[in-house]
Amino acid sequence: MSAPQPQNGGGKNVTYEIRGLVKEYQGRRVLDVEALDIYAGEVLGLVGPSGSGKSTLLRLLNFLEPPSQGEICFEGVAFGPDQEMQLEQRRRVTTVFQRPMLLDRSVQDNVAYGLKLRGRDHYQGPIQSVLEEVGLGALARQRARTLSGGEAQRVALARAMVLSPSVLLLDEPTANLDPFNVGLIESIVQRLNTSHNTTIVLVTHNIFQARRLAHRVGFLLDGKVIEIAPTEAFFNSPADPRTRAFIAGDMVY
Numbered sequence: 001m002s003a004p005q006p007q008n009g010g011g012k013n014v015t016y017e018i019r020g021l022v023k024e025y026q027g028r029r030v031l032d033v034e035a036l037d038i039y040a041g042e043v044l045g046l047v048g049p050s051g052s053g054k055s056t057l058l059r060l061l062n063f064l065e066p067p068s069q070g071e072i073c074f075e076g077v078a079f080g081p082d083q084e085m086q087l088e089q090r091r092r093v094t095t096v097f098q099r100p101m102l103l104d105r106s107v108q109d110n111v112a113y114g115l116k117l118r119g120r121d122h123y124q125g126p127i128q129s130v131l132e133e134v135g136l137g138a139l140a141r142q143r144a145r146t147l148s149g150g151e152a153q154r155v156a157l158a159r160a161m162v163l164s165p166s167v168l169l170l171d172e173p174t175a176n177l178d179p180f181n182v183g184l185i186e187s188i189v190q191r192l193n194t195s196h197n198t199t200i201v202l203v204t205h206n207i208f209q210a211r212r213l214a215h216r217v218g219f220l221l222d223g224k225v226i227e228i229a230p231t232e233a234f235f236n237s238p239a240d241p242r243t244r245a246f247i248a249g250d251m252v253y
C-alpha cells in the first residue's frame with residue numbers, strides 16, 4: 001500500500017517550527033527536540049515506546065504547558081518558556097485523548113459544549129451534521145455515558161471537529177478499541193485531512209496505523225526525534241538502527 005499524499009501537493013507551508021525545544025520535569029529532561037517542522041495539511045505520525053515523550057510533545061503543541069527551553073513557533077507566533085499562548089492561537093488547535101472525557105449529558109450536548117465555551121452559537125444544524133460524519137446521527141439524544149468505547153471516542157472526535165480546528169492532535173485515539181471502530185475512526189481522520197485540510201499529528205503505538213494514515217512518520221525515543229521521514233521511506237529504508245529495531249518489534253518496552 002502506498003502512503004497517502006499530502007493535500008497541499010507537497011507544498012511546504014510550515015504550521016509549527018520547533019527549535020531547541022526542551023521540557024523538563026523536576027530537572028529531568030523528558031523532551032529534547034532540536035528541530036522539527038510540521039507542515040500545514042499533513043498527517044504526521046509519531047511513534048515510539050511508552051515514556052518517550054509523545055504525549056508531552058502534544059501538550060506543548062496544544063500550548064497546555066510552556067517549554068523549559070527553546071520555542072515552538074505556531075503560524076508565525078512564538079511560544080517559549082514563561083509564555084502563554086494567546087487565546088486566538090490556542091483555539092486553532094484541539095486534542096483528542098486516548099480516553100474521552102465526556103459530560104454526563106446527551107451526545108449532542110457534549111458536541112455543543114466546546115462551542116458554548118467559545119461563546120459561539122451552537123445551532124443544531126452543524127452539530128447534527130458532524131454527528132452524521134462520525135456515524136452517530138441516530139444517537140444525538142442518547143446519554144454519552146451509555147455509549148460504547150468506540151462511540152464515545154467518535155463523540156470526542158465530533159466535539160473536536162465542530163470547532164473546525166486548523167490542527168488536530170490525536171493521542172493514541174484508537175488504543176483499546178475494536179477493529180470496527182478503529183477502521184471508522186481512521187476513515188474519519190483521513191477524511192478530515194483530505195476534505196478540510198486539517199493538519200493532524202497522530203501519536204500512536206500502532207505502527208500499522210501510522211503507515212496507513214501518515215504522510216510522514218517520526219520516531220521518538222527518550223525525548224528525542226531519532227528519525228523522521230516520508231512514510232514509505234520510514235518503513236522501507238529506516239536510517240537509524242533503533243528505528244529499524246522499533247519497526248521490527250525488536251525494541252523492548
Ligand SMILES: Nc1ncnc2c1ncn2[C@@H]1O[C@H](COP(=O)(O)OP(=O)(O)O)[C@@H](O)[C@H]1O
Pocket residue numbers: 025026030048049050051052053054055056057
Ligand atoms: N507532569 C509530569 N511530571 C513529571 N513527569 C512527567 C510528567 N508528564 C510526563 N512525565 C514523564 O515524562 C516522560 C514522557 O512521558 P509521556 O510524554 O507521557 O510519554 P509517552 O506519551 O511517549 O508515553 C515519562 O517518563 C513521564 O513519566
Ligand SMILES: [Mg+2]
Pocket residue numbers: 054055056171
Ligand atoms: Mg502517551
